[in-house]
Amino acid sequence: MRRLGIHERIRRRICHEMWNVGVVNQSAADIVTRGIVGPVRWFSGLPSHTIFADPSCLQYPDGRRTIFLEAMDLRGGRGEIWSADLAPDEDAMPVSFKLALRAPYHLSYPFPFFDDAGRPLLTLESWQAAKVTIWQRSRVQWQQISTIMDDRPVLDPTLWRGSDKWWLFCTFHDDGADSRLHVFFADRLDGPWTSHPRNPVIEDFGAARPAGPLFMAGDRLIRPAQDCSRTYGGAVVLNAVRRITTEEYVEVPVRRLEPQPGLYPRGLHTFCPAGGVTFIDGKTWRFDPLELSCRIHRKISAIARRA
Numbered sequence: 001m002r003r004l005g006i007h008e009r010i011r012r013r014i015c016h017e018m019w020n021v022g023v024v025n026q027s028a029a030d031i032v033t034r035g036i037v038g039p040v041r042w043f044s045g046l047p048s049h050t051i052f053a054d055p056s057c058l059q060y061p062d063g064r065r066t067i068f069l070e071a072m073d074l075r076g077g078r079g080e081i082w083s084a085d086l087a088p089d090e091d092a093m094p095v096s097f098k099l100a101l102r103a104p105y106h107l108s109y110p111f112p113f114f115d116d117a118g119r120p121l122l123t124l125e126s127w128q129a130a131k132v133t134i135w136q137r138s139r140v141q142w143q144q145i146s147t148i149m150d151d152r153p154v155l156d157p158t159l160w161r162g163s164d165k166w167w168l169f170c171t172f173h174d175d176g177a178d179s180r181l182h183v184f185f186a187d188r189l190d191g192p193w194t195s196h197p198r199n200p201v202i203e204d205f206g207a208a209r210p211a212g213p214l215f216m217a218g219d220r221l222i223r224p225a226q227d228c229s230r231t232y233g234g235a236v237v238l239n240a241v242r243r244i245t246t247e248e249y250v251e252v253p254v255r256r257l258e259p260q261p262g263l264y265p266r267g268l269h270t271f272c273p274a275g276g277v278t279f280i281d282g283k284t285w286r287f288d289p290l291e292l293s294c295r296i297h298r299k300i301s302a303i304a305r306r307a
Contacts, residue, residue, distance in 0.1 A: 018286045019053035020264055021069050023092050028273035029217040032238055032255055040260045041093050049074045055272050055279035058112035058120055063088030068110035075294050079108040101142050105129050109156045115189050127153035127173045146190055156210040171209050178228035181208040183249055201249040205229040211236045212271040223251060224271040233269025233283060
């Protein structure tokens with residue numbers, strides 16, 4: 001069981017987490033080798049009371065990129081998915097994000113990918129709806145086209161296309177959200193999906209919960225994971241997947257990424273390759289009497305609804 005220190009417990013009661021997304025001018029493979037060695041450029045001009053987190057990137061064959069992230073107004077406490085389209089070689093920092101997906105429940109951890117037919121698709125975290133859905137862009141809006149998993153509160157669903165199978169990495173809100181990694185596999189994206197016989201394949205607050213897409217660094221398959229041992233999203237651990245079959249799963253840590261000094265030095269929980277650059281996010285704590293009041297009001301309202 002994770003034991004939070006006294007300072008962490010106090011912060012959780014009187015402060016809120018402020019997250020933002022930043023760009024590192026290094027490739028993901030270089031960071032695996034050397035760590036983050038340069039400054040982080042953090043996005044500016046966020047709307048008031050809004051956080052950015054969970055950056056992800058869809059890279060098209062012609063060099064275009066679409067950047068996704070979670071945007072959440074802290075006064076409402078419900079995440080949305082925002083996106084920005086970049087031309088080939090366009091710098092990500094000056095772009096402005098716009099709403100891509102909104103739902104009656106919290107959305108986060110956007111995960112764009114291409115299916116076997118080359119279609120650009122998107123999945124995301126929607127644990128409050130107890131399902132993992134696949135979305136496809138239809139002209140200017142995204143529409144649900146299928147469901148991978150139903151009736152489970154999935155956190156941070158992360159897909160990876162192996163040589164002969166699709167793989168899904170996730171944790172569950174009702175089963176070790178920050179400490180128990182589950183893996184599923186299927187011959188096709190539309191399933192059926194099979195639970196790995198060794199689930200949970202990882203039981204560790206410091207290395208279980210997904211922190212971004214799997215990627216190749218040289219000849220090594222790297223899986224980013226969150227270190228939540230002291231605080232939620234405390235750091236990122238880059239793990240090399242040594243063996244992944246329908247019977248076995250083995251990974252070993254190769255690099256630990258601490259929160260970056262500067263504006264957001266209290267947490268880091270997403271690592272996303274984007275060609276020659278890498279997207280991360282960072283956390284700081286902020287005391288806000290108005291936010292504390294809103295948080296108390298939401299808790300009282302929830303209690304009243306259950307009564």
